[in-house]
Amino acid sequence: MFYDKYDTWFDEVRQLISQHLKSDILPVRKLVDYQQLSRGKMVRPLLVFLSSELVGNNSPDTLSAAAAMEVIHTATLLHDDVVDKAEKRHNRPTVNNVWDNKSAVLLGDYYLSQGLRLLLNTGKIAYVEAVMRCASELAQGELLQHINVFNTYVDTYLKIIEFKTASLFRACAYCGAISGGGNDTDVDNMSKFGILLGMIFQLKDDVLDYSPQYADKIGKPVLNDIVEGKITLPLLSAFAQADASECRVVMQLIKNAPQEVDKVLAFVKEYNGVECANKVMKNYANQARGLLKEYETKNSRAYNDCMELLDFLLTREF
DSSP: GGGGHHHHHHHHHHHHHHHHHSSSSSSHHHHHHHHHTTTTOOOHHHHHHHHHHHHHHHHHHHHHHHHHHHHHHHHHHHHHHHHOOEEEEEEEEEEESOHHHHHHHHHHHHHHHHHHHHTTTTHHHHHHHHHHHHHHHHHHHHHHHTTTTTTOHHHHHHHIIIIIIIIIHHHHHHHHHHHTTOHHHHHHHHHHHHHHHHHHHHHHHHTTOOOOGGGHHHHHHHTHHHHHOOOHHHHHHHHSSHHHHHHHHHHHHHOOTTTTTHHHHHHHHHTHHHHHHHHHHHHHHHHHHHTTTHHHHHSSHHHHHHHHHHHHHHHHHO
């Protein structure tokens, strides 16, 4: 797996994170230690690293920004698990499940504050400004999703995932480009690249939610989203192909009996919902490749690594 060559980098990021999450308060230490055992894919720190490499060179700021972004990402997950009443993440019980909602929210607040401290320690306000913009969009995305339960408009869905997921990817790429010494064009290119990767990342998550063969790898049951009233692109695409009466039947099923997932899966399969979502993903991927084409000769090694990350996000099974 291409991730393996970044093991040393990931170890440095995790070490810096551990240092900044230390607490003299025993209950806080227990919560942090438990959360730290739940390791994610480290996509966001890797995006910081690759953005820095592509436009210039890694600096001490690159490591700080990468660690901060992973900490801030974890804060959002802790809060999301409370909002979504999630019981498991990465096949492990969530903090809100093991302790309670209040502990999870407060731990998320602690992570957020420590992530911001990491960025402030660099002395560059641009990093903090990027995260504050991201935090604003994350909150707006959550509210937009909450208000639009059982949303059936593709434009609304895309705006939700842009704010909820892609905004943090943009912040990662932006901070990476700045830490690497990129010029204004570089920073703009990487910010756009980050948005595209974030859209792909969330679309892939939504496709995997309709892929029962990967349920064990993902660590959550299929169609977990519709139980929470989240209608994502595979189902939206199927709705666009089916007639109105059939769509109404499926919508009533989702609202009144979301546990009957087999019927919803069959509907999405019949109207090629997953294939349609994959086409949208590939369109974003083509945009991303075109955006970074000019770097292929400027920095071929970093360019190839960025393309590997893109391919990984398109093909991952977890």
